[in-house]
Amino acid sequence: GQQVMQIPQYQHVQEGEDFTTYCNSSTTLSNIQWYKQRPGGHPVFLIQLVKSGEVKKQKRLTFQFGEAKKNSSLHITATQTTDVGTYFCAGRLGAQKLVFGQGTRLTINP
Amino acid sequence: DTGVSQDPRHKITKRGQNVTFRCDPISEHNRLYWYRQTLGQGPEFLTYFQNEAQLEKSRLLSDRFSAERPKGSFSTLEIQRTEQGDSAMYLCASSQGQGPNEKLFFGSGTQLSVL
Numbered sequence: 001g002q003q004v005m006q007i008p009q010y011q012h013v014q015e016g017e018d019f020t021t022y023c024n025s026s027t028t029l030s031n032i033q034w035y036k037q038r039p040g041g042h043p044v045f046l047i048q049l050v051k052s053g054e055v056k057k058q059k060r061l062t063f064q065f066g067e068a069k070k071n072s073s074l075h076i077t078a079t080q081t082t083d084v085g086t087y088f089c090a091g092r093l094g095a096q097k098l099v100f101g102q103g104t105r106l107t108i109n110p
Numbered sequence: 111d112t113g114v115s116q117d118p119r120h121k122i123t124k125r126g127q128n129v130t131f132r133c134d135p136i137s138e139h140n141r142l143y144w145y146r147q148t149l150g151q152g153p154e155f156l157t158y159f160q161n162e163a164q165l166e167k168s169r170l171l172s173d174r175f176s177a178e179r180p181k182g183s184f185s186t187l188e189i190q191r192t193e194q195g196d197s198a199m200y201l202c203a204s205s206q207g208q209g210p211n212e213k214l215f216f217g218s219g220t221q222l223s224v225l
Contacts, residue, residue: 009150041151042201043218050211074162088152095144097166098214100152 004091006101014109019076021104023089030092032065032072035104036084081108112136114217116202122223123192129198130188131220139162142185143214144177145201192224216223
């Protein structure tokens, strides 16, 4: 079945450093979504990418969708302590259910 | 509060007991999902409803799990004869519409501990 793999599982950075998490699917996706889960919280929708090669930015966050629509990345520039949490990608095949990656947990040393 | 609400927030039960969780979605949302999340993992799909119809159920879900959405509004998830492996956070999510642009709004979850 459809699988979505995410790396790294954990990332610890100094405040101000950059952070990147990568997401790979075994199948071509119709779209990919990114969610953020704060410690003790629930996943919150960040963004959706639909087009091949699409790049979207939200302030310090840059999201990319690969040309083959099988991979995606989230890059955070100059991390801040408010960026702490676990970032999940979630891929959709056609109009089917979202399949979540295992997440990348980001911790930051102030 | 107009978000997705789940009840209870925490449930501790003994192995073999039955438990039931409730989810109230955002009122205008027609789709409702149940996911399960264990520590260090992403949400794992369990089942979902379009209005009152249960459209898909994970093959990983045993017969001890059942979900209902009788009037197309709130939903319940029941686990019979709980096992220690059922310990997890049970997340409910709702959405409006369907298709590739659908995005999910999650509740705060019910944390189940089976002793």
